[in-house]
Amino acid sequence: MMQGTWLIAAFLAWAVGWWTNSALAHRPRTRFTRLAVPVIFGVTVIVIWECVVHGLEISAVLLPPPSQIAQTFAAQADILWEDFVQTVVKGALTGYVLGCGVAVLTAIAVDRFPFLQRGLLPVGNFVAALPIVGTAPILVMWFGFDWESKAAVVVVMVFFPMLVNTVQGLKDTGAMQRDLMRTYAAGYWETLLKLRLPAAMPFIFNGLKITSTLALIGAIVAEFFGSPIKGMGFRISTSVGQLALDLVWAEIVVAAIAGSGFYGGIALLEKTVTFWHPSQRGRA
Secondary structure (H helix, E strand, C coil): CHHHHHHHHHHHHHHHHHHHHHHHHCCCCCHHHHHHHHHHHHHHHHHHHHHHHHHCCCCCCCCCCHHHHHHHHHHCHHHHHHHHHHHHHHHHHHHHHHHHHHHHHHHHHHHHCHHHHHHHHHHHHHHHHCCHHHHHHHHHHHHCCCHHHHHHHHHHHHHHHHHHHHHHHHCCCCHHHHHHHHHCCCCHHHHHHHHHHHHHHHHHHHHHHHHHHHHHHHHHHHHHHCCCCCCHHHHHHHHHHCCCHHHHHHHHHHHHHHHHHHHHHHHHHHHHHCCCCHHHCCCC
16 A cells, blocks of 8 residues: 555656646746756656655665665765765866866967877877776876876866867857957967957867866776775775665765766856857846
8 A cells, every 4th residue: 555655656746747847838938947947857856766666665775765865965974075075176176177277278289380280189089089997997007096096087088078179169260350360460379368269268168068077977987996995986886885875876966966066167157258159148
């Protein structure tokens, strides 16, 4: 009887969520409706998840309910915070800043000296195609088992996508705009700083958003190949071996929150910097 009650509750949650989002879809697009739709969808998924796990009596080893994950999250908050600092702040963020910064500088060099484009981009494409499961153990052996090796893995992962986007952005200015700068007697660097880099900002931010997710993935995966006794990848691998799937899901929640916040922060910065671009017009 109890199983049927849980399944009925799951169906009702789905029906209410569907009806609410359908009703909001027919309302004018405002900031409230843009925020409400994903929030309602997420809450609906969590409620259905909880009800289905209890209704079908799924073992917590296979799929723990959200309530159990929340309890583990609260009970292991200190461990989760330590893993967050080790993986996200030290490994992912450091590698992200270094990799993207070097990629932008390299793109400027490639733009300034065209022969580098013929020699460097094919090499970068080759490195980007290497699987992380092959490069991560090598970098761990080179840079040690602490966060420095994870940052090195992140640098390798984010460098080429950022390089390609920046190089393409620097080519985005039209001939008429460049001719106008020449009539003002502007040299290469003045044209770069006042025209080409600002015009390339949409491409640069596109690269920053793409690599923000790659950085977190790279740092976590790299910890599977060697890490001190902390870090999100280390905790996930050891917890799976101990069948502590609730802690694994808690780490996944931390990763999802960190990744979403990181991506959202870059998107807000993009909106501020590239307010003039057509892609930003009409957004509240």
